[in-house]
Amino acid sequence: MLRPDKADLRGVPVPRFLQLLAVLRFYATGSFQVISIEFAGKLPEVVKIPQSNEELATARNIFYRVSHFPGVVGCVDCTHIPITSPGGELAEVVVGPRLEILDIVCRWPGSTHDARIFHNSRLRLHFDRDEVSGLLLGDSGYPPLRYLYTPVRNPATPAERRLV
Template sequence: MKNMYSFQFVLSVFQICVGDAHGLSQPTMCQLVTKVSKELAESHRNYIKFPDQLAATKAAFQGIGNFPGVVGCVDCTHVPIQLPSVENGENYRNRKGYFSLNVQVIGGPNLEIFDIVTGWPGSVHDSRIFHNSQVCGKFQREEIRGIVLGDSGYAQNAFLFTPLLNPATPREERYNVAHKKTRNSVERLFGNWKRRFACLRRKLANSPLTCTYVHCDCLCCATKHSSTEQTGTSSR
């Protein structure tokens, strides 16, 4: 029973409509949704993680764009929220003028999510989020061995590769083509994720004081997305 209601939640069916259909009040639906989404969010590390063996991941990425050694593609996406009632609420206003969380994802070759960071306001730059993330530290300490591809907004280093801004040779042009083709997987991931969970495209209104529930919603949707991709039940 609980799973049915939570499933309809992640499909972004409004609580009142679902509650009316099943004889439940909106407050009851809200409690069910909150409970189940919290449980899903708390289990996210079971589904959102890098594979133990990365050789297959590198081979799969190389099969996309012939770029060797890649274990993930990083990017951020904005999840709209209502104006948080906090002292630094304007920090959540992004460069496009609306309030959001800037959510970082490292995606895999099959559109699964290997890592997610949900706690940053919309005004914060993608590069800052990455360089302050736990996963960046893991790459620096070589706990994860491989290359991450990012766009030109990131600073290139030993493990994060970005496009060449002014390719001057055929070799550099081939690098950019391979980079773009491979990194496109994370753009497709975001497209699939937000189509699957329309709540990520509208203004999440949960917990205006702390945005705690918004983080929970993002983790919940990411967990469900990644588990779906891993079990091969996705309809792309």
């Protein structure tokens, strides 16, 4: 009998027993779409933006221990995967310090720029409304915002060069 094991959770975003079940489902159906649809049904349970002071403080502390970068609650990036959106129009990737998914967007074609996807996301709305306190880190595909830090293109000061 397969059961979740705490040892399965060390450094692995998806526990091994769930990986095995996903592979077995793929072998049985020949399609990841069924898995994606079932995963999408669980999104509200597992994909959550930290909003309580305790959740945000935990995320900031873990990111600080890893990178010594204060105030960070998530890292944002786009990964284009060629599937039919299992979440339809309601689907919205930001990753937390334990590699958990905090937000996901699934409604744009692969040619859409990262900045446009973020600009139209629910996540940006939460940060714009100050419903989430903290910083996001993004790559140079995103605009620098008061809560979204991106790489400094031409570092001039010692502090800027230290970030490169």
